[in-house]
Amino acid sequence: MSHLRRLSTRSLILVLTLFGVLAAGGAALAIAAGGSGSTPPPEPLDQAIQNAFARNHPAGITARVQFTTNLFPSGSQLGQAGSALISGASGRLWLPGGGQGRIELQSDAGDVQIVWDSSTISVYDASSNTVYRADLPSGSSQSTSSSGTDTPPTLAEIDSFLTNLGVDWALSDAQPTDIAGQPAYRASVSPKHDGGLLGSLQLAWDASNGTPLQAGIYAQGSSTPVLRLTVTHISDGPVAAGDVNVAPPAGAKVVDLSSASTGGSSSSTPAVTGLAAVQAAAPFTVVAPDTLVGLPLQDVRLVGGDTVLALYGQGLGGIALVERKADSSSDGGPLSNLPTVSLDGLTAHELATQLGTALEWQSGGTSYVLAGSLPAAAAEAAARAVK
Numbered sequence: 525m526s527h528l529r530r531l532s533t534r535s536l537i538l539v540l541t542l543f544g545v546l547a548a549g550g551a552a553l554a555i556a557a558g559g560s561g562s563t564p565p566p567e568p569l570d571q572a573i574q575n576a577f578a579r580n581h582p583a584g585i586t587a588r589v590q591f592t593t594n595l596f597p598s599g600s601q602l603g604q605a606g607s608a609l610i611s612g613a614s615g616r617l618w619l620p621g622g623g624q625g626r627i628e629l630q631s632d633a634g635d636v637q638i639v640w641d642s643s644t645i646s647v648y649d650a651s652s653n654t655v656y657r658a659d660l661p662s663g664s665s666q667s668t669s670s671s672g673t674d675t676p677p678t679l680a681e682i683d684s685f686l687t688n689l690g691v692d693w694a695l696s697d698a699q700p701t702d703i704a705g706q707p708a709y710r711a712s713v714s715p716k717h718d719g720g721l722l723g724s725l726q727l728a729w730d731a732s733n734g735t736p737l738q739a740g741i742y743a744q745g746s747s748t749p750v751l752r753l754t755v756t757h758i759s760d761g762p763v764a765a766g767d768v769n770v771a772p773p774a775g776a777k778v779v780d781l782s783s784a785s786t787g788g789s790s791s792s793t794p795a796v797t798g799l800a801a802v803q804a805a806a807p808f809t810v811v812a813p814d815t816l817v818g819l820p821l822q823d824v825r826l827v828g829g830d831t832v833l834a835l836y837g838q839g840l841g842g843i844a845l846v847e848r849k850a851d852s853s854s855d856g857g858p859l860s861n862l863p864t865v866s867l868d869g870l871t872a873h874e875l876a877t878q879l880g881t882a883l884e885w886q887s888g889g890t891s892y893v894l895a896g897s898l899p900a901a902a903a904e905a906a907a908r909a910v911k
Contacts, residue, residue, distance in 0.1 A: 563700040564707040564731035570682045572698035572709045576734030577676035584763035585619040585735070590754040591629050595877045607651040608636045617755070620763035626770060627753075637770055648772040655772045658781040692716055692839070700731075703738055707731040710738065718839025719744070720897025721879050743878040750878045796826040806832055808849040808890050816843050816906040817898075836896075836906075843896035843906055850891040865900075867908050876900040883907045 567575070592612045608615075608631035615629035615636075623642035628635060634650025640660070647656045677685075686695060694716050698709040710728035721743050728738035740749035796805045803810045805826050812824050812834045819837030826832050836843040862873045865883070872885035881903035882895040894907050 562707055563702050564709065566700055567698055567709070569695065569698040569711060570679055570686060572711075572731075573682050573686075574676065574679055575731075576709075576729050579732065579734045581621070581733055582735065582760035584621055584761055585617070585758060586761065586763060586767075587617040587755045587758040588614070589617050589627065589629075590614050590756055592752045592754070593750070594748055594752075595750050595879065607631070607633055607649050609647075609649065614756075618763050618767045620765070620768055624768050626768045637772065639768065639770060646772070648776060652777075653773065653775070654777045654779060656779050656781055689713070701728065703728055706737060708737050715840055718837065718841040720840040720842075721899070722840055722897060741879070746878070797824070799824050802826045802832055806830075806847075808847070809888065810847060811890070811910055812845070813909050816845070816909055817902050819843055840897045843894060843898070843903075845910060846893040846895075848891050850886045850889050865904060867904065867911050870911055872904075872907060874900065874904075876903075885911065887911050 590612075591608065591614070593610070596610070608629040611631065611633075613629040613631040613636070615627060617625070617627050619625045623640075625640055627638040629638075631651075635648075636650065637646075637648040639646050639648075643660055645658055645660060648654070649656070689695065692715065693713040696710075696712045698711050701708050701710050703710075708728045708731055710726065712724045712726040714724040715722055723742040723744040723746060726738065726740045726742065726749075727736055729736045737755075739753070741751045742748075743750050796802055799810075799812055799821075802812075802824050807830060810824075810832050812821060812832075814821055816836045819842065822835045822838065822842070824832065824834040830848055832845075832847040834845040834847070836845070862875050864871050865874045866872075867883075867885060870885050870887055872883045874884075875882040880895065880897035881900045882893065883903055884891070884893045885907065886892070892907070892910060894903060894910065896903060896906070898906075
């Protein structure tokens with residue numbers, strides 16, 4: 525059972541990487557409407573979770589998968605479909621246990637390899653020959669029990685976890701169902717407030733052995749998953765280390781998303797906080813309005829000595845604004861190949877998805893990236909207030 529994590533919409537690959545994290549914690553995934561199999565008896569959510577931890581798990585899992593995505597609204601992409609992460613693909617899944625796993629997605633544009641362990645996840649996209657890497661939250665693969673990772677958590681520990689989770693998330697009951705003919709329980713979590721465009725995260729698991737069978741990410745008001753990974757064939761048994769420990773090509777470009785999220789700062793360069801201090805220390809003119817589309821400025825800081833991060837609002841419904849001095853020798857930022865929109869005379873590149881919007885533009889020698897889990901029109905209005 526994975527700990528449910530918050531989504532980020534700062535870039536396409538980060539969204540998809542975090543979906544990979546969800547898959548990594550969720551093991552085998554099967555999106556199905558339910559079949560003709562029997563359903564398990566009703567159980568409270570905490571009891572169903574404890575049983576999932578306590579029952580015998582397979583030594584390993586190998587599966588065929590089908591990845592589909594409804595992340596992008598019609599007309600939001602330019603040119604031919606490229607990466608399997610954008611257009612969807614079929615592939616394979618290997619899960620040896622111990623917090624490790626690998627998903628391989630195959631398409632005409634080149635394979636995508638998603639590999640993870642207890643501390644990191646990497647996504648190699650052959651269509652761009654690029655590796656995206658990110659750190660996972662510490663302890664994400666550890667048992668909830670404090671008595672050891674091999675000891676199932678107690679009912680009291682699970683209740684405590686659910687209580688803490690319930691502060692910000694609405695939890696469903698454990699709903700008896702059957703998935704691909706297997707008795708299963710399904711549960712979902714939805715943000716109680718400041719959820720942006722996120723509707724819910726859903727997970728179902730095999731009632732007989734606790735193996736997760738379904739995971740989905742849903743946008744507000746939609747019954748169709750935004751991202752879906754379907755297991756078409758699955759088998760139990762040991763998984764060889766060589767099926768999981770797959771390295772990208774030696775010449776691949778590496779993008780460290782963990783470093784990017786902090787502006788590439790190091791422990792020897794502490795962040796400068798507070799608007800006045802940031803404006804005095806930044807090597808460019810900092811723009812940070814008091815509000816953006818009604819969301820108040822919550823924090824502004826200079827990280828790494830050259831990047832300003834301003835946060836508006838709270839929770840998933842907030843906005844992140846990243847500013848840095850424009851590089852005149854650069855061919856553009858990470859969104860430079862995406863469709864353009866006008867910001868009252870300036871041209872911005874826009875990534876619009878069902879889970880959020882990101883905009884990138886330059887003005888007055890400064891490069892801006894604005895992102896949030898909000899519709900494109902709201903994001904554009906916020907960007908106009910910055911420019």
